[in-house]
Amino acid sequence: MSSLFSAQLHPGRALGFLVLGASLHDVLTRLKAEPQRFPKLDLVYSPTEPVKEPVVLGLPANGIRLRFDGPEQRLRLIEILDFTKNHIFLKPANDKERDLVRPTSTASEATAPADAAPGPTFRHIYQRFLGPTYDGEYVPDAETYVLSYPGVAFTFPMRRKDYSPAKDVVSLLSSTAIPSSMAVFSGDSWAQARETMWTEILPSLKTFAPLAKGKDVFPDEVSLVKIHGGGKLQLFRKWTNASFWIMLGETTPQQLVAELGPPDAIYRKNDQRMYIHKLRAASNTMARPSGNDLKRQDDLTDTDQSSHPASDEYDSNDEAVEDSTVANVSGECFYNYFYLGFDVLVSTPTTPCRPPPSQVGNPSIPEPPFRSTHADRLVATKVILHGNVPGSYPFNRHRRCRWEISYLQEPSDAAAATTTTANSEMPFPEIEARLREEWKSIYPSEAEARQKQRGMVLNRGWGDSPGSSCELLGGWEESGGTNPGVGKGRGEESTTTLYGFPGLVFEVLKNGYVSAVTVF
Structure with missing residues (x-):
């Protein structure tokens, strides 16, 4: 038997540790x-639209x-649907x-529903x-009456024939009436909150007093x-106007630790899945490939190095490639920022990809204040931004990181009064079309461009464990209908397609949305 969930109600802000605005x-x-x-x-x-519709x-x-x-x-929104399965105070x-x-009962174990009161009475509330509060709102289609307080609302069942706009709330509701549900939301009333619930900028969790009592100080989330191109990324803080630049190389x-805090984990890079391509490159040139060449061939598969098991299974006779690979990964590691939604590869310097044609000479993009010439120093050379898309294989390894490609802007309407940024x-098909247009000038022909930009299928289900243990139900039918074959351990979509463009690699799900984007 599970222990009873007991939580303090903070109207308009939280129910226990469940705080409005939390990711x-x-x-x-x-x-979990x-x-x-x-x-x-x-x-x-x-x-079909996992990053647009509510979860x-x-x-x-x-x-x-x-x-x-x-x-x-x-x-x-926090909803209480069964008052017998929790203790709210x-x-x-x-x-x-x-x-x-x-x-x-004062015992810590949950009481049986038959032994507990089915819910609070209107009189008690x-x-x-x-x-007391103002008169509520009657919803005729649902035959419910919503009694609203600032940040809290109770829904009572009420037949159409029992409702009269001439009656006040005390006359409409019996003193023993029990609500069917309770909602915790941000707003002065339920009627007002419905209009802005999904788009309102919620206050920082650091301003919530019960959470602010801790001694630890964390920077605001990103x-x-x-993505500005040429290896330059601008990270914006929530609730402030401050931003921080990551310049690859x-x-x-x-600098990463000073701005972002220490990483949640450090992953030592040792991935040999592209070994066959490295071997072929070495045999074709009759010489050892450079570290940069090996790194560029790795870029298509380095879209998630947060929890991959290291693999050292390869032919020990191929010493030339082995030595070069070991030299390349020596000292390399990923800084995993799970709670910010991205990973940063730290390694010896490499030259970032060229700037997009439309951004060459753009004065608004800053240059590094100084450049170090030490070849053995460690710097950020790659950033992986995770989408945390529901239904994807790595779901819930990272929080969702939102991004935009600043140089991919198009008019959002015929009058061109506003623009939309990728x-x-x-x-992804919309992003892909814009990227093809942006980079078409660097390819001799459209056929060669499409050859370079074709997709590569990747199956993350081979050898890894999924990042989520929750049951993925998939569709919107809350009455119990689920997609066939979708259940615990089987709902994740492990097969994705990788698409490469200069400086960018996109990992795309079958529904067309981007699971992760790698910037190098």
Whole structure:
């Protein structure tokens, strides 16, 4: 039997550790760390538009449902669907604790639904728990009456014939009426919050007092990464106007740690899956390939090095290639920033890819303040931005990192009053068309361009374990209908296609959305 989930209600901000504005990755990681309290997690998402439509996380054993927006994957709505499976209380300042539903037992174990009150009564909510409020809103199609407070709302069933706009809330609802659900949201009322729920800029989690009591100080999260080309990335902080530049081939590990904090993990790079291509390149040239050549051939598969097992299975007789490979990976490692949504490869310097044709000589792109000439120093040479797309194989290894390619802008309407920039929410075919147009001048012919830019299929399911243990339900039917064959351990999409352009590698899912993009 699972232990009862007990949480303090913070109207408009949180229910226990479930804070509005928290990322899907953070919430899932916390829930999965306590399987006794949260034994079952159901993730419902749109298979065709997983980064645009809301993502729903159900906790059936706890009577809770969490709703996240698709683009940012931030917690927007907390719903209580079964009051017998949790213990919710309010702790007003200078007052004693108030229970929403008084537990029938003081034991830590959850009581059986038959032994617990089915939910709070209207009288308890209105008289003691939260106090009086304005008249609510009647929804005739659903035959429900919504009693709204700032940041909290209760939904009561009410037949059409029982509702009258001339009656006040006390006259409409029986004192013993029990709500079917409760919602925690950001806003003064439920009617007002519905309009901006999925797009509102929520306050920083660091401003939430219960979380701000800790002594640890963390930098603000990275909300957007702008890819400027030529190995230059601009990282924007959430809730501030500050930004930080990563310049591939120049930015040092010390600068990364100073701006981003220490990495969550460090992965020592030792991936031999492209060994056959390196061997062929070495035999064709009758000489050892340079470290840069080997690195460039690796770029198509280095789209996720956060948890790949190292492999050393290769022919020991091929000493020339082996020695060159070992020399190349010596000292190389990935700085894994799981809670920021990206990885950074730290290695000896390599020359970044050329700037896009449209950006040559652009004065708005800064140059490094100084350049070091030490060939053995370690610098950032590659950045992998993760999409955390629901249904993808590496789901929930990283939080979602939003990005945009600043030099790929097109008019968004015929009048050209506004422009749209290629970004992490755009289907890859649209991004691909813009990239082909941007880079067409560097290829002798369109046929050669398409030959260089053709896709390479990758199956992440061979040898790795999936990053998520939650049950992926896939469709939008919350009544229990699921996609055939989709269930625990089988819902992840492990086959992806890699597409390479100068300085960029995209890992694309079958639904056309980008799972990860590598900048080099």
